[in-house]
Amino acid sequence: MTDASDPPRGEEAASPQTRREAGDARRNAEAHDTPPALQAHLRAARSELESQVAQARADFEEANERIKERTGRDLIVATLIGLAIGVALLGSLIFVKWAFVPFALAAALLAMFEFSRALIASGRRVDLVPQLVAGAVVMLSAYFVDAWLQWVLLFVVLAFLVVWRLVAQMASHDGRVYSAVLGDVLIAAFLQLYVAFLTSLCLVLLSQDRGEWWVLSFIIVAVAVDTGAYIAGITLGKHPMAPRISPKKTWEGFAGAAAAATIAGVLVGMFMLGLEWWMGAVFGILILATATVGDLGESMIKRDLGIKDMSSWLPGHGGVLDRLDSILLSVVAALSLYYLFTPLVAS
Secondary structure, eight states: OOOTTSOOOGGGGSOHHHHHHHHHHHHHHHHHHSOHHHHHHHHHHHHHHHHHHHHHHHHHHHHHHHHHHHHSOOHHHHHHHHHHHHHHHHIIIIIOGGGHHHHHHHHHHHHHHHHHHHHHHTTOOOOHHHHHHHHHHHHHHHHHSOHHHHHHHHHHHHHHHHHHHHHHHHHHOOOOOHHHHHHHHHHHHHHIIIIIIHHHHHHHHHHSTTHHHHHHHHHHHHHHHHHHHHHHHHHHOOSEEETTTEEEEEHHHHHHHHHHHHHHHHHHHHHTSOOOHHHHHHHHHHHHHHHHHHHHHHHHHHHHHTOSOSOSSBTTTBOHHHHHHHHHHHHHHHHHHHHHHHHHHHO
16 A cells, blocks of 8 residues: 555656656657658758748748839739728728718828928928817718808918918018918818818718718728729839829829729629619719829829828828828719719619
8 A cells, every 4th residue: 555655656756857768768769760761851841941931931032022113113012001091991881880980080081291391391381270170070060060160161271370370470471472471361262172172072071871882982992093093003114104293103103003992993882882783883983083083193292292202101102191192083083973873773
């Protein structure tokens, strides 16, 4: 009979170090039992796999560097940022409709902020805080008040900003010439109309019946335009489209954008908006036109300001306004087609 204080027998008596040594001995024995030919084959297979992985990584990095050199964008970072924005966009539109309002408000205010900073750096006088407050009023009124009141608020906001700039200029006593003051006043109004007002139209569309699907649809087509132009431009681009405005845009890229926009328009029109196929094609073509004009328009503004991107807040993309340039004008086409096609589909 064994006393409770006696040490256990057999394997239970072995210390952890002894058990590890036994395990190592068994593995060594198994390794010695493996035929030398099989060991050599396994080593060769592992070496070949490591070589292929290293070659694939080198090829991908080389391709990414070529793309980055040609477009000025890091493909990997740009893709990850785009996916993150896409997930946030889908979540706000599909699950909670009103959640898109703060999403759009934040994007527009950030775009106004970086645009204002670029204008100030170029020598313009921009009243940043009044611009942001006025922009928030314009955008929120689009979703929460009636249409007629939104227009009234827009005119009030524009008048307020013009008067504020004139009073601020008179108070400065810096001898600024008349043409520069007039330019500052026009820019104060343009900043509101270009960013805040166009974004507010997106919230007007959102507030309509099934408006969230129309917002999602036109953004999908606008992204398809950008993606189609990007892929076709990289692989086939040879003939510059507007070299003085945007040297990297090509006619081959535009053709790829047109194909992508038409296909995306038909698909979202039929399966998301309940439109006829030809309505979807019209939807895609109009978004293509407005997205292209918006993209070239912002490129012209940046060239006039002497900058490449509005900011570097979105790595691989540039600034927030650099991502909104093709969307801001596209919402005008989307809202117009909503009012045109919805009665036709309902009937």
